[in-house]
Amino acid sequence: MSLPVMPPVKPMLAKSVKKIPPGMQYEAKWDGFRAIVHRDGPEIVIGSRTGKPLTRYFPELVAGLLAELPPRCVIDGEIVVAQDGRLDFERLSERIHPADSRIALLANRTPASFVAFDLLALEDLALFDVPLEQRRKALRDVLEGAGPPVHLAPATTDPQVAQLWFERFEGAGLDGVMAKPLTLPYRPDARLMYKIKHExxxxxxxxxxxxxxxxxxxxxxxxxxxxxxxxxxxxxxxxxxxxxxxxxxxxxxxxxxxxxxxxxxxxxxxxxxxxxxxxxxxxxxxxxxxxxxxxxxxxxxxxxxxxxxxxxxxxxxxxxxxxxxxxxxxxxxxxxxxxxxxxxxxxxxxxxxxxx
Incomplete structure (x- = not known):
């Protein structure tokens, strides 16, 4: 694997605030495993928040990422499992299992999906210093036409829409809203974003x-x-x-x-x-x-x-x-x-x- 951003990469983090701040990009807060995906041709590495690989636990996701992602890219997102129309963290947690046979069974029974929300590299270009607003546009462009199990996370700059998401999306298993400054560069392991959670x-x-x-x-x-x-x-x-x-x-x-x-x-x-x-x-x-x-x-x-x-x-x-x-x-x-x-x-x- 030879990419401008190589694994492992620790994801950028968020600090808690009580209210939705104005003038930012807003997304739903996903309740899953944070993951940074590196793809270089036929090679896929799915890195966890700690930097340890998750690749072996999600064989069906590896196949889907190879089919739906650009040939050479690094994308930040969340691995989720849905059951009966809502996220199910317990079923997701079951995937971290030592037995390959058990993983294969669960991959078929409760397949995982990947919700993408940031683009860290594309081809030979690292995007850490590119403002979020431009990274989001590039991510939207490269994922245009992508299908399951890859999904582009919905985003808005309208705080009223963000408030509506905060009130409605919890019923689907999401646990709040993320707020990200539009000019924000990507800084691994730094708490520069904001999360607004229910209490x-x-x-x-x-x-x-x-x-x-x-x-x-x-x-x-x-x-x-x-x-x-x-x-x-x-x-x-x-x-x-x-x-x-x-x-x-x-x-x-x-x-x-x-x-x-x-x-x-x-x-x-x-x-x-x-x-x-x-x-x-x-x-x-x-x-x-x-x-x-x-x-x-x-x-x-x-x-x-x-x-x-x-x-x-x-x-x-x-x-x-x-x-x-x-x-x-x-x-x-x-x-x-x-x-x-x-x-x-x-x-x-x-x-x-x-x-x-």
């Missing part, structure tokens, strides 16, 4: 915690639960943004709730892999954990915390939540999924203007 609050049962990975006398993360329609407490996510002093205080604060035996805890079967098929439980030791200690401290499910979250992925919080406050006024049994705000359903194919 909501939910009251959750604190049913356990994991110890901090380096400080054994401090809380690493609180384990959050929500009751489903059948009254079963499901593990919905975690909350971990605390100072070290507060982490140590939490160990003492939660001590009265610690269970000597977790046998009667709603998540007592967490180490039984078959139990995960019917209920959402804290993760146990498996091929994904890489030897990390997955044990946790069981608490009587009697304390309620209000947390902020931005996006749901099925029955769990897509990202780590932010602790807001304790809610001693709330009954843990009232912490149900039906309190969560549900976005209006939206067909992902309408977002991209075609079938995904």
């Amino acid at each position: 909501r609050t939910a009251d959750c049962v604190v049913a356990g915690y994991r110890l901090h990975k380096t400080a054994g006398d401090a809380v690493g993360s609180l384990l959050l639960g929500l009751y489903d329609a059948e009254g079963v407490l499901q593990h919905a996510g975690a909350c971990s943004a605390f100072t070290m002093q507060r982490r140590r205080e939490l160990v003492g604060e939660l001590a009265p709730l610690r269970l000597d035996s977790p046998a009667d805890h709603p998540w007592a079967a967490w180490e039984d892999q078959s139990a995960h098929e019917t209920n959402r439980l804290p993760g146990s030791q498996n091929r994904w954990s890489g030897g990390k200690d997955k044990s946790w401290v069981a608490l009587a499910p009697e304390r309620v915390a209000e947390v902020a979250y931005d996006h749901m992925q099925g029955t769990r919080f897509r990202h780590t939540t932010q602790f807001r406050r304790w809610r001693p006024d709330r009954d843990p049994a009232s912490c149900r999924y039906d309190q969560l705000e549900e976005p209006v359903g939206y067909d992902l194919s309408e977002v991209l203007g075609g079938v995904l």
